[in-house]
Each structure stands twice: as structure tokens, then as C-alpha cells.
Amino acid sequence: MLLPPPSGSERAQALAAKLGCAVGHCPSPSGHLQPALLGSPTSFAATLAEFGARFDDQEKLYLFANWPTMEAALQHVIDQRRAAAP
Structure with a gap:
């Protein structure tokens, strides 16, 4: 279950929206909340995995260890796309 993002995650929200x-947030089995990405990132799923994201089959979203790692992964994808654009 995807819960609303916390205050202070505006940068991650903006990058994801792009x-x-x-x-x-998504509750983990241990009860703590993990940053989560929901959408259709199939074209950049390998990049998310390189940054340590784990796909949750049950919830159908990508889980990250922390917000800075998620932001770095999303920024990297955006930078890659920008560099590949004609």
C-alpha cells in the first residue's frame, strides 16, 4: 500500500513526476516505512536496480533504502535521457 510522501520529499516528487x-511510503514487513516509487518504469528498471531498488511483486512498486538514494536514481535516469536526446 502506497502511503502519501512525507514532508521534505518534494524533490523526489518532482523528479518522479518528470x-x-x-x-x-510503503510499510515494510518489519513495520518501518520505506520510500517507494509507483508507475511504469520498465524502460529504466535496470537503473533503479543499480541504485539498490527492489521491486515488490505484491505492491507492484519499487522500494528504496532511503530518500537520497531514490532521488539520485531518478536524477540519473533524467540525466541519461537528457544526454541521449538529439
Whole structure:
């Protein structure tokens, strides 16, 4: 279940929106909240995995260890797309 993103995650929200995705929190089995990315990132799923994201089959979203890592992954995808643009 994707919960609303916390205050202070505006940068991650903006980066995700540029990629057609949304961010929020997802409760882990241990009970703590993990940053999560929801959308259709199939074209950049490998990049998310390089940054340590884990796909949750049950919730159908990508989970990250922390917000800075998620932001770095999203920024990297955007930078890659910008560099590949004609």
C-alpha cells in the first residue's frame, strides 16, 4: 500500500513526476516505512536496480533504502535521457 510522501520529499516528487511516476511510503514487513516509487518504469528498471531498488511483486512498486538514494536514481535516469536526446 502506497502511503502519501512525507514532508521534505518534494524533490523526489518532482523528479518522479518528470518520469510519469509517483512517490510515497510503503510499510515494510518489519513495520518501518520505506520510500517507494509507483508507475511504469520498465524502460529504466535496470537503473533503479543499480541504485539498490527492489521491486515488490505484491505492491507492484519499487522500494528504496532511503530518500537520497531514490532521488539520485531518478536524477540519473533524467540525466541519461537528457544526454541521449538529439
